[in-house]
Amino acid sequence: MLVITVISQALLYLCVSILIGYFILLIVPRTIQPKIQVRLNIVVMVIVGITIFSFMPILQNILFLSTRIGFFEAVRTVLYSFETGKSWLLTFIVCTVTFLFVLLFENKNRLHGFFGLVFSIVLILTLGWSSHASSIDRFWGFISDSLHLLSVSIWVGILFLVSWFSINYSNWIKFLKWYTPVAIICLLLTTFSGILLMSFMVNWEVYTSSWLIPYGQALLWKHILIIPLLVYALINGIFIKSRLKRDASFNPRPWTKVESIIILLIFSATAALSEQSPPNKTAINEANVSSLFSTVYQGQIYPDMTVGLSLNMTSLCLLVLAILFLALSIFTFIRKAPAIFSFVMSICFAISTYLTLMYSVQ
Numbered sequence: 001m002l003v004i005t006v007i008s009q010a011l012l013y014l015c016v017s018i019l020i021g022y023f024i025l026l027i028v029p030r031t032i033q034p035k036i037q038v039r040l041n042i043v044v045m046v047i048v049g050i051t052i053f054s055f056m057p058i059l060q061n062i063l064f065l066s067t068r069i070g071f072f073e074a075v076r077t078v079l080y081s082f083e084t085g086k087s088w089l090l091t092f093i094v095c096t097v098t099f100l101f102v103l104l105f106e107n108k109n110r111l112h113g114f115f116g117l118v119f120s121i122v123l124i125l126t127l128g129w130s131s132h133a134s135s136i137d138r139f140w141g142f143i144s145d146s147l148h149l150l151s152v153s154i155w156v157g158i159l160f161l162v163s164w165f166s167i168n169y170s171n172w173i174k175f176l177k178w179y180t181p182v183a184i185i186c187l188l189l190t191t192f193s194g195i196l197l198m199s200f201m202v203n204w205e206v207y208t209s210s211w212l213i214p215y216g217q218a219l220l221w222k223h224i225l226i227i228p229l230l231v232y233a234l235i236n237g238i239f240i241k242s243r244l245k246r247d248a249s250f251n252p253r254p255w256t257k258v259e260s261i262i263i264l265l266i267f268s269a270t271a272a273l274s275e276q277s278p279p280n281k282t283a284i285n286e287a288n289v290s291s292l293f294s295t296v297y298q299g300q301i302y303p304d305m306t307v308g309l310s311l312n313m314t315s316l317c318l319l320v321l322a323i324l325f326l327a328l329s330i331f332t333f334i335r336k337a338p339a340i341f342s343f344v345m346s347i348c349f350a351i352s353t354y355l356t357l358m359y360s361v362q
Contacts, residue, residue: 005056009271012053014160014264015046016127016149019098020120021157022046026113032174034166043102051095054127057275058088087130094123124150131274133200141200148193155186156263159236163256172252173244180237187233201278208307210278211361217290218272224353225266228329228346232259235333254339262346296358308362315359322352 022038058078065074079085098119105112128134128146158179202210202219210216236259240252289301311319329345332338 005060005275006268006271008053008056009274010264010267012050012127013149013152013267013270014156015049015053016120016124017153017157018046018160019043019050019157020117020124020150020153021159021161023113023116023120024154024158025161026108027110027117028178032171032178034162034171034175035168036161036166038161038165040102040106044099047095047099047102050123051092054088054091057130058082058085061085083134084130087126090126090129091123094119094126098123120153121150124153133197136200140196144193144196144200148190148197151186151189151193155183155190156260158182159256159263160260163253163260166253169252173241176237176241180241183233183237187230206306208309208361209305211307211357212289212293212301212305213276214288214290214292215273215276215278217292218269218276220357221350221354222266222269222273224350225262225269227353228326228349229259229262229266231326231329231346232262235259235330239333255333255342258339258343258346261343293358296355297361299361309357309360310362311360315356318352318356318359322349322356325349325352 022043025033025036061078061082061084062071062074065077068074069077077085079089098116101116101119125146128142128149131141131145133141133145162175162179198219202216207216211220232255236252236256240250240255243250244252294301325345325348329342329349332342332345
């Protein structure tokens with residue numbers, strides 16, 4: 001059930017991003033974006049997907065309680081007594097309104113996009129209300145989680161639609177002129193809200209020690225994957241603009257697709273975070289140590305263990321290897337190699353960086 005919930009949460013983030021990106025691109029003039037075709041049934045499926053995927057954690061709670069108080073009583077208790085259940089009911093209402101709005105008003109104009117964007121933002125607020133951070137600090141946790149999801153969704157949603165639903169790459173330079181500043185602002189807001197979120201979930205002084213538990217492992221993978229994401233953001237925001245000016249036949253979409261795939265991996269790590277207890281609420285012992293950590297780390301694990309880092313010959317070699325993989329991911333673009341090669345190098349970088357840190361644990 002945990003695996004299904006994690007997958008559903010990753011798909012939830014993707015659906016929210018697609019929805020908000022869809023309405024934003026309706027507002028943006030057609031002359032400064034590539035031609036994009038998103039069928040109505042895809043938008044409808046995205047809205048239905050948000051309703052279903054956001055319900056999965058609720059279902060998990062219902063199934064857990066049903067063994068004690070019965071299924072129907074568990075449904076009533078979770079939906080009307082739990083904050084997560086109440087927030088899902090709000091999510092369901094907003095999704096229903098958005099669903100009817102999309103079906104009844106098919107005029108794809110700027111006004112349509114504006115109202116749809118408002119519904120999408122309200123939807124994000126309902127999701128932020130049920131987050132871990134919100135349960136810890138009702139005001140700042142809610143604000144930081146909602147801001148984090150909103151900024152990521154704007155950045156990712158536009159990128160994903162342009163990458164996978166554009167039928168040409170005309171107006172790409174004009175598109176980059178407005179999208180690059182938007183992406184930078186979203187990146188800064190994501191970073192700020194992410195740091196604020198971490199202050200609720202993980203004390204900075206125990207950040208490395210949190211790697212012992214599943215929450216810390218997911219957080220570490222998320223942070224590692226951000227590095228190649230920033231590399232692709234640099235390539236797609238700056239380098240591609242220069243290449244398009246020199247070569248109008250160059251197709252930038254494979255590179256934006258690679259960036260969107262990296263983001264999907266980050267979504268998966270974020271989804272795993274949402275289903276784990278943070279270290280501030282978890283006493284570290286042998287019973288709750290991450291299986292991935294215990295597989296890689298060959299030392300002794302004991303209660304209240306703290307993690308320090310010290311480079312050794314093995315970790316140093318892995319660090320050099322990670323730097324080489326990152327450089328190669330950029331070099332493949334310079335040498336005009338297929339984008340898939342760069343993606344493979346980025347994955348190798350992430351694995352090498354992870355092993356560098358794990359073999360540095362003492």
